[in-house]
Amino acid sequence: MLAVEHDRKILVIDCGLSFPNEEMLGVDLVLPDFSYITERADDCVGVLLTHGHEDHVGALAWFLKDVDVPVYGTPLTLGIARRRLEEHGVKASFENIAAPGKRSIGPFNLRFLAVSHSIPDAIAPVIETSDGRILYTGDFKIDETPIDGRHTDIEGFAAVAREGVDLMLSDSTNAETPGRTPSEAIVGNTLRNIFAAAEQRIIVACFASNLHRVQQVCEIAEEAGRRVAFIGRSMVNNVEVGRELGHLKLDDRTVLPVDQIDKQPPSKTVLVCTGSQGEPLSALSLIAAGDHKLVHAGRGDTVILSASAIPGNESAVHRVINSLYKAGAEVYAAETSAVHVSGHAAADELREMLNVVRPRHFVPVHGEFRHLALHKKIAQSVGIAERDITVVEDGDVLELRAGKVRRDGRVTAGMVLVDGLGVGDVGPTVLRDRRLLAEDGFLMCVVTIDSQNGEILAGPDLISRGFVYMDESKEFLDEAADRVYDALERLEGEHVTDWQTIKKTCRRSLGEFVWHSTRRRPMILPVIMEI
DSSP states (O other): OOEEETTTTTEEOOOBBOOOOOTTTTOOOOEEOOOHTTTTTEEEEEEEOOOOOHHTTTHHHHHHHHHOOOOEHHHHHHHHHHHHHHHHTTOOOEEESSSSSEETTTTTEEEEOOOBBBTOOOOEEEEEEEEEEEOOOOOOOOOOOOOSSOOOHHHHHHHHHHOOOEEEEEEBBBBSSOOOOOOOOHHHHHHHHHHHHHOOOEEEEEEETTTHHHHHHHHHHHHOOOOEEEHHHHHHHHHHHHHHHHOOOGGGGOOGGGGGGGGSSSGGGEESSSSSTOTTSSSSHHHHOOOOOSSOOTTTTTEOOSOOOOOTTTHHHHHHHHHHTTTEEEEEEETTTSSSOOOOHHHHHHHHHHHHHHHSEEEEEEOOOOHHHHHHHHHHHHHOOOOGBBBOOEEEEEEEEEEEEEEEEOOOEEEEETTEEEOOOOOHHHHHHHHHHHOOEEEEEEEEETTTTEEEEEEEEEEESOOOOOOOGHHHHHHHHHHHHHHHHHHHHTTTOOOHHHHHHHHHHHHHHHHHHSOOOOOOEEEEOOO
């Protein structure tokens, strides 16, 4: 999410989400903290979406619940966003834009340039203000043979450059990748060879938003005389949107209804599904585990994972691949076969874009800090002075005034975690407790005392979950209970009846005994009942 502010009005560019890493136990989604904008909701004039990937549109439903503004984007991007909002019961006003094209939004005059990416209809906005011109590349690559024939508009970028770009922000995702990102056409050749060798059913997993890949699979399936079925809610939704808007060209006779899969010969069937990241409830994960209600992986099946594993998802992807191999399937993945190419520009393309635009000031964005640092070096290699490059982090504020750029403090930023229906109620303390429970379990200590004199009336009784198996650890638990009893008995002799002190003593005595006996630190939960 990028916020551009001028004349006290705010234009939001993209509103995406990310997925939790392995340490965020139980977390479903990660949203940006947009409290700075929600607190000034009346100043926000709209949201501009550069393309339809989840990391650019996925948080829109949560944002629009607090900030009621129009959403601007190209037809496919808005089509995908509209489906996402419908799933959450959120209504919005949508405004179509085109690339090339122009639009005024509040005090901002914008131009839009077409860029190639792994989803159709992506754009790069140029923002005109009285204080300077800003160019944001969005996610892009320079593909000489794009699937849809829509090239990155290098001539358009050059035209903007001739007018002068005061500030350029550019995609850094593949800054550490040398050379150029291969064309999508290469994937088509690989898929064609795999299809030709496959004798039974073919299952292709990819991102639901990667309509270029879906188009390739469908065209090759038609060539091979196979029908195509789509599995997974997001896949079905995006295919419908793509077909409605003409971005996905598919003969009706090629489409195989899901409920007719078992009636079609496996050698004439292709299944396109979600789950390339090993998501537990995705179509491919259920198929691999034998839990899908319609499809099970079997001997002779060919499975293609046409996406690279997002950092943090490797273990989940490998689990799915292992299950597929156990079922007897032949598996092709991006690690070992050319079944996927990135949608982001590699180092040479980033260098080319910088040479075309020649900005007065440059800010690398979109990537981990190492990607931003490497993109900075690329900018320096084309002659941009270090003083004219700023590497920023979430929450940093840059001021562009009269063509000059400087840092101007910070605003509230960070992550908001979504767990079930809860938004923002899981924070560092809760995650720490979850990790502790996952590592060493918990030990509950239940004691009943006399509220008048502190006499122990019952217990201590110990209950273990995830720490030791109680039926096999009776002697250990009895000894632990004795230690707690002794400590509480000393308090009784001192006529201590304060339950906070009793809980603290219970936790300390039990924790010390457990640590010295097992070298483990389970979460200890004292439960003190007073009578």
